[in-house]
Amino acid sequence: MAQTKESESRKLLGRLRDTLAEDGAGQERLDRITSLIADSMRTEVCSIYLFRDHETLELCATEGLNREAVHQTRMRVGEGLVGAVAKKKQTINTADAPSSKGFRYMPETGEEIYSSFLGLPIQRLGDTLGVLVVQSKEARLFSGDEVYALEVVAMVLAEMTELGAFVGEESALGALHQNPILVRGTIGQEGVAEGHVYLHEPRVVVTNPVADDPEVELERLRDAVKALRISVDDMLSDVDTKEKDQREVLEAYRMFAHSRSWMKRMEADIDRGLSAEAAVEKEQSLARARMANVPDAYLRERLHDLDDLSNKLLRLLTGQGSNTGAEMPDDPVLVARNIGPGELLEYGKSLRGIVLEQGSVGSHAAIVARALAIPLVIHASKITTEALNGDAILVDGEQGVVHLRPEDSVASAFRDKIAMQTEASKAYTDLVGKDAVTPCGKTITLNMNAGLMADLPSLSSSGAEGVGLFRTELQFLIRNSVPKRGELATLYGRVMDAAQGKRVVFRTLDIGSDKVLPYMKPQDEPNPAMGWRAIRVGLDKRGVMRMQLQALIRGCAGRPLTIMFPFVAQFEEYRAARMMVDAELANEKRLGHVLPSSIEVGAMLETPSLAFAPDQFFKETDFISIGGNDLKQFFFAADRENERVRRRYDTLNVSFLSFIRQIVDRCEAHGTPVSFCGEDAGRPLEAVCFAAMGLKSLSMRPASIGPIKHILRQVNLDAIAELISSAAARGEQSVRKDVATYLADQGIKT
Template sequence: MLSKLNELEKTFTVQDDTYHESLTIEGISFSGGVGVGEIVLHQPRSWSHFRSSNSTSYERDRLRLAIREMMESIDDMVKDHVTSAHRDPQEILETYKTFAADRGWIKKIQAQIQTGLTAEAAVDAVRRESRDKYAQIGNKYLKGHLADLEDLANRLIAHLTGEDFPQKDLPSDMILIAHQMGPAELLDYDQRNLRGVILEEGIHTSHMAIVARAMGIPVVGRIHNLLLNLKLGQKIIVDGEEGTITLNPDPIQIEEAQKKSLTFSKWKTELKALANLPTETKDGMLIHLQLNAGLMIDLQYIHDSKVEGIGLYRTEIPFMMHSKFPDVEVQAQLYADVLDHAKGKPVVFRTLDLGGDKIVPYMWRVTDENPAMGWRAIRVSLDRPALLKQQLRALIQAASDRDLNVMFPLITTAEEYLRAKKFLNEEMERAKSKSEIMPKNVRVGLMVETPSIVWELDQIASEVDFISLGTNDLFQFFFACDRTNPNLAHRYDVLSLGYLRFLRLILNQAEVYKIPLSVCGEMVRNPLEILALMGIGYRSFSMNVSSIPAIKRLVRNTNLSDFKAYMENALGTSKGSLREGLKKFATENGLLPPHLL
């Protein structure tokens, strides 16, 4: 990466200064807001020292000293963000510090030193090993945390080499350009001068993106081949609302971006005022909001955001972070920690959703022609019952006189659900026979992610305590559309007439059988789509924390009785997608600001 940046710098210095053409490039928004500034290339630390050493004891001592110095510097960084306004960065850095002190990581470095490597080379070797391991994992959620590992390794190497940071003589209005970044790397820069960040890679759930949102720094990612289109010193606009960047903006574009930035600042102030208010419509209808989670760092938001609980805890994420299969004891401690953090608020544990794009290096690997429709989720668990039974045993032990909510993923037939629940019942009987402390209450549910199970709900209605609608898979299976295929990305719309009618049918089925129903997935990130779901009768949603403020504002501005009448008419008369009509309704009734439509 560094050599690439150095080559680009040489190229930039000889480019023609008369280049003035404006260019807008689409990416993905990781953090809202709008910034205008001068391009600064983020350069990861480098080293060119000897790779071998004649004294392993000397290198171990150097490593020990560098780790201590690094921990002290992270402590200083944490102290700098102990204000309430910066609580998210503080919490994330505490987690980052814990990871930095992980004995497993340090032992791997020490083992490399024992082979004759210098401390720097040992850190680099472990970094490469971790990079290769993460490259085998298809799940983007975990790949987003690779930047944390890179950040940590770079930081430790800098302490070993005595390299100074940050870069000197930076402009007062800078836009950082990077391939990827970790959270601490972002905070190395002077926040007073940082106007935005643009990444070639990354995901919106990464720690860096969470910190950026907390700091109010706009971030746009997934701008592929970004570095080939840049020129040092040129102005650039980062639009975290639209998910775009504009190179060489003209004066009119800069003025519009500055106005938009001011509007966004006012919007953020308005959202903060809603934090402690109930999620209730103008006509008194209560809407239930819960969080999606998969790592301990996610659980801090369960109380800060005033949500009702964790509507989806992805148990496979910790499995994918381990280097070997976690046994019952390890799993039980993890799930108990989750329940402890929830402090009595409900947590819905989804059993392992492995396979497809979620691969763990210590388990079997299956090559499917179409992974999304292949051997994954509950199919893996039912074919490997020991795997499922160990997890259920751990969940039962973790609950220990507390409520336990278990949800099975990708259920396509009633028979699959009944088989999975049978395993749970067997584990409950086993725990009783051993006089273990039992859960206070056990609720069992399933994810509706395929159309087929909708037609069999009558077969299992008496056995199901709740349902969660997984809109990501349900959407792609409804339209027979691979949602990762760029050629199909905009062909089908979740606000199409047929899909909304199908979602209403599912809701009607749940109401007939008196089964509580919630919705999770990408669909509930967008306020306009939440509006449509409320209009057809949905009242419970589970989402990422970043979506909650805008959703709460939408709910509190909506007269649901009026909107339900609008939706009823639209579902009976419209053709194709309802999106444009919904945008018009939302605009005319002041439900959403223009940047969220």
């Protein structure tokens, strides 16, 4: 019986293919398709709804409903059963549609006499293009085989919709991919860039969704999977044995490439009538739909691996090549839905900019982009749908804005902005060997943040006096298993070699929240930013903490060592971590290993609670680094991933600056060195105000050191401190405008 159903499915697809091959305008094709689907499914009604815009569905063709309703009936996403299918991207199968929750009566269609309803999203790779519906008077649920058959048809319709098969010359549907587009996103990494689009996952055009001969398609699939496995093996063999990070990423691809369940599902799809390409894409679309609904970061990363592998397989089947024929331009701006850290590292510093539809300010990709100093905009909605390979693109990482195919006037103004920054950067070169000494006689130490070996050359070229923060978690995030102690010791040694005697502050593993290790059991936490993360993980998983401390001690090879613990919320956490350091030093001495010539152990102050720790904490810690990104979000109770609230609160809020002053005062009272580390330290107005609050050390991205040094050498910090005090006395909310006005009056450009 099952075989009969499968044959009917193939028969329907064959009829659909023949219909699509016939000449005719888009409307004629849609009308013929609804007629044949209704006939094949033995239903009185078949209707196709397509998106007119991002929020509106339009009835574009029907068999069984009132024909006069075509192009007249519209509904918002979420409205009625059809709108619910579009919103949830899920099938609705009901025997009693009029009584179903959300049912909307549309008198112009005459559909109230039909009881059964089966609606499916017409979607391709996560993008919903419309809704396919069949209805009948008989009150019944559609069978699993019937649902499957319609799913396959909906997928073919999605392919044809994207290829423009249903777009007539007078239709308002469909994107032209020609007009200038402004996309507003979120700042992931500051900086500006001009270039041309290079799609990380270029669309593979599947022109033959229906199989002529299932046996031929099965053979094509098996040959392509075999070639895919060989290519993954070849990539693994080509990777240098020292490049453990890349090897771990490719090992994950190998695991998925050999997945038997994945292969069986695609073979079953071909049996139902799909071509090899369509079978791969059907499973990829289902995986993307799951990915969109998975809250767990670990599972999303794993589904992303499968998604990437599906793209490679599609390119093998279609013969469109790894880049669908597009050469990487000389000035590439990478555009993608999302990207893993390993993949981004493979591109390296060749990229001018990065634009992602997904991601977060603390995602793996954002961390790597910051380490490589590449401008990044995230949450750029629909950018992969709108952009084509080779399109001109402008990335403004300082405003979180992307200009796709910009008009000449916009491009000209943008180039002027880049030219001004380039000209200014030349002036900063002369400051490399000079100190950041203010006119009022205060010296501010400027350090750089880092996380990869690729960052270290910036230590000398930027004029940084040391590394104020080395993010050790990157080496854990880009692997699929815990790195070995010896590998880490070698890396830490190479970092210190590259620093050439300058101080490097190694922050211990800062994971959890939005930084989830691929091999760590995911934690279902309602608020991960305030959950099991950073030092809390280290103190609970002592084996990992001990291994990293041992690697740091051995990597320094007798040189001075500086260790900093992240996200310390109370004195006891720091004390417990410090005791672990002392225990490992004693153990290393007992084993006869070389100990550091000196050691400093500090804490990141990222929670307001630590600012009120007992005096003993400030006496015992060797130094404190204010972690501005986290401290600000907890101070204002505003999640920095939440666009609705994070922009409401200003770093130069008088209350926040007063809090910084209190921390500095407590540290000074006990002789504890204190610095500010974070993105805000690299912004001119913020840096000036932090220094005016008494901070004598700032740590930032390398590119910011020149501009910050330039402005500090011109500013009287005593005057800024007085200005802040006056604003507080007047009850001002923020000093941003006052400080900007003062600097402008002094002729100081920011």
